[in-house]
Amino acid sequence: MGRRFGRVLALLLAPLMADGAARAEILPFETLAGWREGGQAEALAAFLVTCDQLAAPYWQPLCRLAQDVPADDASARAFFELLFRPVLVGSPPALFTGYYEPELNGSAVQTPRFAWPLYRMPPELQEGMVYRSRAEIEAGALRGRGLEIAWIDDPVEVFFLHIQGSGRVKMTDGSVIRLGYAGRNGHAYRSVGQELVRRGLFQPHQVSAQVIKAFVRRNPALGAELLNHNPSYVFFRKLKKLAPELGPIGAMGRSITPLRSVAVDPAYVPLGAPVWIEKGGAQPLNRLMVAQDTGGAIKGAQRADIFFGYGPAAGEAAGVVRDGGRLVQLLPIDRAYAMVAEQ
Structure with missing residues (x-):
């Protein structure tokens, strides 16, 4: 699990609101829109995937009890209602985006068609270093x-x-390589979509992953410059034991679940906690998910990235999500009331 997991584990042990900047409010379950249709049995199954990673003592009794809850929505809903309280941290509207596990075509050797590399972590790159930028790496630094x-x-x-x-x-010999995050070059993430808007090429509501892809392919030279606007660069590792039916590995070192796992800012949302999502937009979504991942662009108490699955269809669905709403954490009762009292 490497450097990234070690960093995330440290965040798991940190106080939920270390900077004290976000207000917290306990809500009644009946104020959660669509709570009784939220498919809580699926959410409970996702919660159990990472429950043993929750180090704080108030989680462990709940994790043991969760293992014995019958696998139906009514039982799962009763479990959450009995032992958790909804806590609104920060001020809506939230910003929800989507992400997915891409499926690319690859080769073990460089050819005229297969010309763009995916790199493993350079051995000299250590945690906290600011390394070569995306532009330098794309120019051949490695x-x-x-x-x-x-x-x-x-x-x-x-x-x-x-x-x-x-x-x-998908390799040319028919095999499939699963890749996971190994590290990054230490440069801050910069949004290509925001740069397109800043240059007057698009309006904010027009920008999506599909729009960016199409623009870069239509304008190769300008497109390459725009991609290098983001100096952050990610390195990968092979996941040799990850079964094809399982999702990618999230920040907690376990597979994440389509439409049940979200990436959050662990400075505000404890990794492993259930979260109630009320997403607006063209495709509204009200459901219980689990905070099991992080992301460089996911910052703030009301910010979340929803995992949609893998492949082109998931990419299409995830790429158009940029919606408001609210994110509500479900926290153990003692922790919920203690957090509000600490304000």
């Missing part, structure tokens, strides 16, 4: 060192794989 995991046929898909942080590569 070539000839044997760090390539695979060669890909589309530089735009490589860029979006970096944003997603994990993926699948």
